[in-house]
Amino acid sequence: MQDWILLLVLLAVMTAAYHLGRRRAVSGVGGPSQVHRLHSLPAYYGLYAALWAGLPALLLLALWTGLQDQLVLMLLQAQLPREMTAGLSEGRLGLLVNDIKNLASGAMVSTEVSPELQAAAAQYARLDRLGRWSMWVAVLALALGCGWIAWGRARPRFKARNQVETMVMAVMVIFSSIAILTTLGIVLSVLFESLRFFSMVSPLEFFFGTLWSPQTALRADQVGASGAFGAVPLFTGTLMVSAIAMLVAVPIGLLSAIYLSEYAPRRLRAVAKPVLEVLAGIPTVVYGFFAALTVAPFIRELGQSVGLDVASESALAAGLVMGVMIIPFVSSLSEDVINAVPQSLRDGSYALGATESETIKRVIIPAALPGIVGGVLLAVSRAIGETMIVVMAAGLAANLTANPLDSVTTVTVQIVTLLTGDQEFDSAKTLAAFALGLTLFAVTLVLNVLALHIVRKYREQYD
Amino acid sequence: MITTVEEIQRSTSTAMRSGELARVRESRETVGDYSVPDARMRCRDIEVWYGDKRAIHGVNLDLGRNEVLSMIGPSGCGKSTFLRCLNRMNDTIDGCRVSGSIQLDGEEIYDRALDPVPLRARVGMVFQKPNPFPKSIYENVAYGPRIHGLTTSKAELDALVETSLRKAGLWDEVKDRLEAPGTGLSGGQQQRLCIARTIAVSPEVILMDEPCSALDPIATAIIEELIDELRANYSIAIVTHSMQQAARVSQRTAYFHLGDLVEVGETNQIFTNPQHRLTEDYITGRFG
Amino acid sequence: MITTVEEIQRSTSTAMRSGELARVRESRETVGDYSVPDARMRCRDIEVWYGDKRAIHGVNLDLGRNEVLSMIGPSGCGKSTFLRCLNRMNDTIDGCRVSGSIQLDGEEIYDRALDPVPLRARVGMVFQKPNPFPKSIYENVAYGPRIHGLTTSKAELDALVETSLRKAGLWDEVKDRLEAPGTGLSGGQQQRLCIARTIAVSPEVILMDEPCSALDPIATAIIEELIDELRANYSIAIVTHSMQQAARVSQRTAYFHLGDLVEVGETNQIFTNPQHRLTEDYITGRFG
Amino acid sequence: RDSIYIVGSSTVFPFSTAVAETFGRNTDFATPKVESTGSGGGLKLFCAGVGVDHPDITNASRRMKASEFELCQEAGVEDITEVKIGYDGIAIANSREGERLDLSLRDIWLALAKDVPNEAGELVPNPYQTWNEVNPDLPEITIEVLGPPPTSGTRDAFVELAMEGGCKTYDFIKAMKQEDKSRYKAVCHGIREDGAYVEAGENDNLIVQKLVANPDALGIFGFSFLDQNADQVQGSKVDGVEPTFESIADGDYPVSRSLFFYVKNAHVGTIPGIAEFVAEFTGEQAWGPEGYLVDKGLIPLPEAMRAEVASAAQSFAPMSRP
Amino acid sequence: MTDQTPASAPHKRTIDAVNASLKRRRAKERRFRRLGAAAVALGLLFVALLFADIVGKGHTAFQQTYIKLPVVLERAQIDPEGSGSAEVIARANYLGIIRAALRAHFPEVTARRDKRALYQMVSVGAPQLLRDRVLADPALIGTTAEVWLLADDDIDMVVKGQIDRTLPESKRRVKDQTLGWIERLESEGRITKRFNTIFFTNGTSREPELAGIAGALAGSFYTLALTLLLSFPIGVGAAIYLEEFAPKNRWTDLIEVNINNLAAVPSIVFGLLGLAVFIGIFGVPRSTPLVAALVLTLMTLPTIIISSRAALKSVPPSIREAALGVGASSLQTQFHHVLPLALPGMLTGAIIGMAQALGETAPLLMIGMIAFIVDVPAGFTDPATVLPVQIFLWADSPERAFVERTSAAIMVLLAFLILMNLAAVLLRRRFERRW
Ligand SMILES: Nc1ncnc2c1ncn2[C@@H]1O[C@H](COP(=O)(O)OP(=O)(O)OP(=O)(O)O)[C@@H](O)[C@H]1O
Ligand SMILES: Nc1ncnc2c1ncn2[C@@H]1O[C@H](COP(=O)(O)OP(=O)(O)OP(=O)(O)O)[C@@H](O)[C@H]1O
């Protein structure tokens, strides 16, 4: 609660710093009529002061709120009477402290309240208050101090714009590096388990084996008939399901995008685009039920009526429904970039006697290609990462097959089932999930590198 | 030394003369004979609106066979707008409405049943701002012939591309980088590329919106020679700001002013003996 | 009647004369004095590459104070490229590299430490293709003054916008639709809008790439008058295809040919007595 | 933290949450937070240590394993109370539009095992395609059984009770148990992978719906789903016994398993409400034959056992090493 | 069409060629256009189909069955001392009162077993509701009031026709006896269906008739608000930097590929990351909107970055030149000119990314969001669950009544999605333009 107030106060300090910085810069050149003699616009001097007043203090605030509790508890533990803490393990101490906290905050306590406990609770409340007050003081002092220094710098020759832009740029660089850090985090969080997995199962078997059998012993007292970790069927399954999904999503999505941006009346476009986007937000459970209970039986009956043997779970059913789900990735993103192709290019083509469709196919699509590929890549990515639909409609059997009417499973599905079922963290089985994750990561990386090169090759720069 | 539009307008109220001549000189109707016998294109009562703004006020004008018609007039007077009506290019502008009748060889082009595709294949256009496709130079020129299926073999297409680029005077500059993107050309080169692109489909009527604005005299000469040559078979309407150019290439000239077609007539006559005061003011304000 | 580039080149081998004169006439170095005392901008050994293609081959050229320098040359010879070096506009083109030294008032502009932002505020540019912002006409002109804090009140800004538009000869045409989008103007109007936008920030050096290409004679005259007026305080480099215009507005003229600066000198001298054969061919190929 | 933190089995989740809710409603304590992590995942979290950040109770649809107990001990989770709360019947059901089957354990094993004995008594890959090949009394329909994946506790129980039960009826295999335990397990626990057994994920509602759509298929799922969907699916008799509350509670129906929860004794008395929660769970109004858990599909323990377990649980008698 | 002299051979060729192929080209054009229209129609059809399916299954959940009984609210039982204190009134045995009312209405039911079945017709939540009613209106004490009591989910299912009364008894959960009581109550006009407010005000529950979506809704709200707050600025900032400022070299290629690749990482792996980093290292509390938002931010970032970059790419370079040419700094150029033009595409990215985040369950599995949490969260660090997880859990519940509630929850989620997107969609429409 208090933190919110502090945040508001900080905001007020920033606003004040903005105005003061601005004022100082303006008066430095002798009033508003002389602002052109400033290096930058007055607002930049204000922003500079405000950013300096705000950012370090915010950082401190974030750090402090993260650490305050631990600090207070440490202090509290140090001050607890000997007899209370004697012989307690760290975890139990934590429980004791929890009791004290509960008592202090007026929540229910588990045991009778002894006077010592009462005293400790009071002490805790004191410490907590102290911590909060020192936080206020520290944060505000930092804000005022930094703000004052920044304010002092707001002299006419000071390159405020450059400074502010450097700060903004730094923030953007930090933002960009989040992607890298995420990757790093992902790799690190699967790497060690993967290595452990590969120490149990030979990579050769994993990468080239064609039999994936989850029926391995998960526990010492459970023995499976076959334990095979050949990941090939999983990758072919992933490939097939994603390919089917793309076969649905890319034509429908792209054609929708084209129709909406080039042919459709405005009104339709304004409605249809957001409506299609809803497809991306329907929970996958819903798609899963739809695929398993509506599409799969339909395909099965259709197949049987023409004499085909269709498994009740088929890659086709899962792929089709997944394709529907990712339509908006293709349609909306493509629509935006198609819409952004300058009208002059359309005019140039029409003036030569091209029909709309020729213009679209030969001029607009090539010009919008990088963006379209971006959308398609996102869609593929989503297809690869999707689980629920596949589990519900394509089953879990790792068949190495090229028949879309067979049941297949995908890498992601296996990862999820292995990680959410009954697990044991030192059996090859659960570890396989990590190895699969890492491998998938590597495979998609290679595919993305290829995609980047292809896009580079066909990129057309207009204007 | 200079006559601004403002000054011209101010002078309207002061420099009045009397009688028939004065009436012609201040006419609200088009001065001169806007019709030609056996016209290729015949425009009647054209009005163009951009939203609420009327850009063209009831213009009548014919484009004859084998003639070059030049359109002149101060910037913003509606030349491009009018030109874009002739192949229904205005259809692509949101909020632009065209009324009146435009006939190509006796056929109403704003007829709902009419397909603009063959129309635009017959009435080609070079835009005021060069707009090459973001494709290779070769593809830019080959685009039209390809979609219309004008050639049957790669060799034929190559030859057509070469002739078109040659005619536009661009061949020598680009012959060894036909695969380079058309957008990486200089301004004047882009303009010539767009001309080459248009003539590659041999339209019957060619509309050119300031085709030489970014060209040096030599390139201009090449284009003018091209226009002269094309006239043998085609009809050409050209917007230009250079009265010298209008005089050099066109047989008839139309003078537009603030959305009105003020005067139209033989090029010679317009430049030597303009009837309307506005035309005269414009012509005599000429430099060079 | 016509001299194509090709013919010029062919003639090179045939029409050789001997002696000093011949050497000048066929010189590979720039003919004429490219430097001026107390230059505003001083360019030395400028080379520009687009990828592997060299568009400018070692050009030396000065731009003096209070002078108008015009650059002429056949389309594609590198005029725009050179002009864009002067305010580091080429930085924005992928794969474009510039080498050599360019100084503005003695300061190296390609210095890594130099901030291109104030540089571009000091060296303004009007581009060859008009590129108004997709904002209102008013915002187009007001943008520069706003970001540089040139005005302190709305009234002042309004006044500045009006003066700039007036100077560019556009005020009367747009005064009652200042809120209309700048992209909905005619070609020539857009060009003038871009000129107004540039002069609104009163740069010290103005680079104009064919500023009058889409303008009628009257509007051209207004711009030329503007240039003449600006010269009193500023330096101006102008690319033009109209030799008449170059003769009218500029004190010095530079002739470019295929990436080389072939000749530079007093405008009078260049047009009456060109030294280099290429210059002469270009000048005498003139029409009108 | 002033509320109880429970993790563990998804099978016990419906019961645990029902108790949690009632407990929250009827006492002044905060409603416990119950996470569904699976038995293994729950025990992993549970055994990570003592302290506010660690769960107080974990549910399991099987008994804690020795290795897990070790893990707990190492992390200082020494005293653990084990509470067995009842049974979960595992139904083998099909659509009401199909014929009700009467299966023996041996039929089940023969239909689903990876390898089955041929006439000569040698183990060969399972050749059976229809039920009547397994047992001439059964109808001639294709063997297609939708069941949980190997990561599920239900699957383990099914394998141990139904498959192994059927497998043991062959004496030569039973004999194997002494000689070669792992081979015995491999034979009895191996489920065929040729498509007759369809791993259908853990959503039992989905299996029910799939059975309705496909009357020839059989499905394996928890008894509560059979109870709730009695109008659509019917449970096959196993060894002549129909799956009902009574038959499962009496132990007549052979395929059922025990459900448990484990309490971290160290947290009792420090996290408010644990003792009261355990009392609620082990009270007759909850787990008795007329308690609300029965409505949720829990099969209660026999009366004597309930009394015994309840008193042990409420006194938090630590379990011994399993 | 033309009757030109043979001299005009070339153009004759053109128009002839055009006319010769026109029919075919027009047919192609029509086909293409129809294909486009069909694609849009198909897409919309899918939406309609899914909606119809969901609404068809779920709309009944917005109604709930109540049973009207005369309830004797004796002062002696509720407030014996007549203190009128809320605390005393709250303590009273309302379960007993309700049971007594049932017994009084069905005096013929005497066997223990039958009585139990009778009591079960009323929801276990009914006493609490009665208590609230009495607390709100203490004047009721001492009277016999006709009270609408919340019915049990089985009764609800029968009344709504989800349980077929014509089936033989053995195939139904509701036995003949109960059915008889229901029919009697119906004939007496003592059964009604009312708007199900409980569904919108309660947290989850194991009793379908008491289960509500409020907790999950609040959880989703906090989670997505935070996700949007983090992912949009970060995504757009990163996109601008990478597209416009970063030097184009191997390193930035690597980043680009890397971001594309992150989009392909299965969402559950982000859950692993969140578990290891946010919970494991930074000590963010489990099962909270905070940790969920952090994980979902990482998951949606690639979507936003990629679409933002595509949008930035499609802004014509001449706009940038124009701004730079009047001396705008590159950052000003971006924020004043490029960003507004690219905004529609960026918003699309945000819309899709947020939609995905709203519907995602898998990564939340790893960070303790699959949980039974009754209390409605009031902040970013309260234990919470989110809509898709609630849907996932309800879909996995055996009770028949949860089927319609699952669909109803999906409807709520979709309504949430549409509301969430509305602002973005309107904003996007404002900024869309062609040039
Ligand atoms: N972005 C680019 N990429 C590659 N080559 C280019 C690019 N821009 C220009 N060029 C080439 O560089 C040369 C010089 O171009 P520049 O635009 O400077 O010519 P210019 O003198 O301005 O011609 P014009 O009068 O036609 O505008 C030309 O050959 C042109 O094709
Ligand atoms: N898309 C548009 N929307 C609104 N008004 C427009 C649009 N295009 C042109 N106009 C207006 O219509 C009038 C005529 O424009 P047009 O482009 O025809 O002029 P123009 O004669 O070609 O001029 P220029 O010589 O400058 O190219 C001008 O006032 C212009 O501002």
Ligand SMILES: [Mg+2]
């Ligand atoms: Mg025009």
Ligand SMILES: [Mg+2]
């Ligand atoms: Mg140029």
Ligand SMILES: O=P([O-])([O-])[O-]
């Ligand atoms: O979640 P389970 O361990 O009971 O399958």
